[in-house]
Amino acid sequence: MDNLEVKVGSLVFKNPILLASGTCGYGKELMEFYDINILGGIVTKSITLKSREGNPNPRIWESYGGILNSIGLENKGLEKFIAEEIPYLEKLNTNVVISIAGEKQEEFYELAKELNNYNFSALELNLSCPNVDNGGMLFGVDKETVKEITKKVVKISDKPVWVKLTPQASNISEIVKGIKKAGGEAVVVFNTYLGLAIDWKNRRPVFKRVFAGYSGPAIKPLVLRHVWELYEENLLPIVGCGGIVNFCDVLEYLLAGATLVQIGSANLRDPWIGKKLVEEAREYFKYERVNEIIGLAHKNY
Amino acid sequence: MVRELFGEVISNVKVGIKNIYLLKIKIGEVVELYPGQFAMIKVTDSFDPFLRRPMSLYNVEKDICSFLYQVVGRGTEILSKKRIGEEVNLLLPLGNTFPKLNKQEKILLVGGGVGIAPLNFLINFYKDKVNFYSYLGFSSIVSEEIYKDFKEYSRELVISTEDGSLGFKGKVLEFLPDDLEYFDKIFSCGPSLMLESLWRRVKDKGKLYFSLEEKMGCGIGICLSCALKGRDRMFHVCKDGPVLSGMEVQFDG
Ligand SMILES: Cc1cc2nc3c(=O)[nH]c(=O)nc-3n(C[C@H](O)[C@H](O)[C@H](O)COP(=O)(O)OP(=O)(O)OC[C@H]3O[C@@H](n4cnc5c(N)ncnc54)[C@H](O)[C@@H]3O)c2cc1C
Ligand SMILES: Cc1cc2nc3c(=O)[nH]c(=O)nc-3n(C[C@H](O)[C@H](O)[C@H](O)COP(=O)(O)O)c2cc1C
Ligand code: FES
Numbered sequence: 001m002d003n004l005e006v007k008v009g010s011l012v013f014k015n016p017i018l019l020a021s022g023t024c025g026y027g028k029e030l031m032e033f034y035d036i037n038i039l040g041g042i043v044t045k046s047i048t049l050k051s052r053e054g055n056p057n058p059r060i061w062e063s064y065g066g067i068l069n070s071i072g073l074e075n076k077g078l079e080k081f082i083a084e085e086i087p088y089l090e091k092l093n094t095n096v097v098i099s100i101a102g103e104k105q106e107e108f109y110e111l112a113k114e115l116n117n118y119n120f121s122a123l124e125l126n127l128s129c130p131n132v133d134n135g136g137m138l139f140g141v142d143k144e145t146v147k148e149i150t151k152k153v154v155k156i157s158d159k160p161v162w163v164k165l166t167p168q169a170s171n172i173s174e175i176v177k178g179i180k181k182a183g184g185e186a187v188v189v190f191n192t193y194l195g196l197a198i199d200w201k202n203r204r205p206v207f208k209r210v211f212a213g214y215s216g217p218a219i220k221p222l223v224l225r226h227v228w229e230l231y232e233e234n235l236l237p238i239v240g241c242g243g244i245v246n247f248c249d250v251l252e253y254l255l256a257g258a259t260l261v262q263i264g265s266a267n268l269r270d271p272w273i274g275k276k277l278v279e280e281a282r283e284y285f286k287y288e289r290v291n292e293i294i295g296l297a298h299k300n301y
Numbered sequence: 302m303v304r305e306l307f308g309e310v311i312s313n314v315k316v317g318i319k320n321i322y323l324l325k326i327k328i329g330e331v332v333e334l335y336p337g338q339f340a341m342i343k344v345t346d347s348f349d350p351f352l353r354r355p356m357s358l359y360n361v362e363k364d365i366c367s368f369l370y371q372v373v374g375r376g377t378e379i380l381s382k383k384r385i386g387e388e389v390n391l392l393l394p395l396g397n398t399f400p401k402l403n404k405q406e407k408i409l410l411v412g413g414g415v416g417i418a419p420l421n422f423l424i425n426f427y428k429d430k431v432n433f434y435s436y437l438g439f440s441s442i443v444s445e446e447i448y449k450d451f452k453e454y455s456r457e458l459v460i461s462t463e464d465g466s467l468g469f470k471g472k473v474l475e476f477l478p479d480d481l482e483y484f485d486k487i488f489s490c491g492p493s494l495m496l497e498s499l500w501r502r503v504k505d506k507g508k509l510y511f512s513l514e515e516k517m518g519c520g521i522g523i524c525l526s527c528a529l530k531g532r533d534r535m536f537h538v539c540k541d542g543p544v545l546s547g548m549e550v551q552f553d554g
Contacts, residue, residue: 025523032303033521045525053535060518060526062375065349067518074525074535217348245348268519269343269353271392272305 009185041095051077066216128166128191147178231257413491438473509547
């Protein structure tokens, strides 16, 4: 077994580096930069049943050490996704996780069902987007709703089901317990934090929807804390996501207990970040296996 | 193919009293670059501010890329402090280009403030093969260095400033010729109000080309930050633009 290889549920990853939903397009956009097959995997931009135009401008704003976004799940919808993206994604030689989102619970079931016809690694349920009026984060803060959606999708889908959590939920470990009971294979910790930006020059909120999702280096310690706590509870494999910009950050997540990591905002600054992290991982794990350090920090204090 | 280049600052000087700077970066190799394209500049190696900054190419001479920018916030402030010899990380080339020009075409250029940047690359690209008529507006006086190429290669050059400190006093659109249909193509870049009133004045919208600005997360089409509602569809300025035709854009109101 390769030192970098890790398993999550029924899936094998050639390394623990994945790119996060919404920050790597549908994958092919990054092929111009490097061969994304070297990654552990990619998570495609969340798709919905019908196409969505997304939110009005501005959609992005900076804050110290991070960014706020209010994209609003702009996507081409299932039909076009199947026609234009799936054929390409099916040919990739790495794990492809397809992120799905919906305003109504039924949309998740419909998406899961339609996607059964195609070949990919796992479904990621986006129950955590803060930038839409219905569904998204509103589903994700409610333990019963998360459990119900997960349970039904697990039943309908022939793929492993991951759930992407929102830090806005007050009872994260209860939510994860529900996901475990419902048959989910892993949890992604987290989507963006709900934040606010004020445009002081114009004396008004920056975003039309007022609140937006905060990501980037600034949130890393907040996310790490939850990875740590969830690891202690030993419920489900953890996919760490939040503020990773370099290889030290990857190690910190693994040591705190994540089996895989996802890289989000860093792709915006450096399209080659995924490649660079994989190369550094190869170097670092020459004589040691990734598996040996997952959660190791818990033994060292 | 988009590249990540580590250039070296060879000059970075103030060229206008409204905090306008001209930055020249030696990128160390010759890259195929066309007018209209832009770069994403990493203003700092630290992660704050986090995003790169989009900047149009103001000129390209062999392995030297120049940018004309105005200090408006944290990123451009940091950029303005870069000294000669400092390294600057660039992603380029990004975005589409202005349409190809034919020999002897009559081209009207309308630039506002640092919006003259992509037009300057265009005029340098064609020099006297094309008949340029340039109308440039600034809020206040700028150094001659930044419009000298317009002076050299335009059939006609009109400059105005809002305070009258250089050229005519007023907004540059007040000084445009009456008959805009005379020109084969019209290119413009600058404040959106300027673009909008120009757009309203030109009957044949197919002649008009704008270089547009929108807040960008990535500049390469992966984040969907730069969406712009066009007449018939949504555009992503970093991939579909920054150059859009007058037929494609839509102005509210
Ligand atoms: C394709 C393109 C070409 C451009 N070319 C030039 C140029 O040649 N010269 C020049 O001076 N400016 C140009 N701009 C605008 C320039 O990118 C912004 O002025 C700059 O990003 C401001 O950064 P800041 O940190 O100083 O301002 P801040 O307001 O602190 O920036 C905060 C965030 O908003 C973004 N932002 C702020 N203003 C703009 C704007 N007008 N357009 C896009 N993003 C903005 C920043 O990139 C940053 O992400 C261009 C913009 C685009 C999209
Ligand atoms: C521009 C942008 C778009 C995003 N779109 C999605 C999305 O469609 N679906 C999703 O589950 N998460 C989305 N996210 C959240 C990221 O996948 C990630 O969870 C979050 O940004 C935290 O990681 P980071 O700090 O590494 O960016 C988006 C984030 C950004 C910055
Ligand atoms: S800036 Fe990211 S898609 Fe255009």
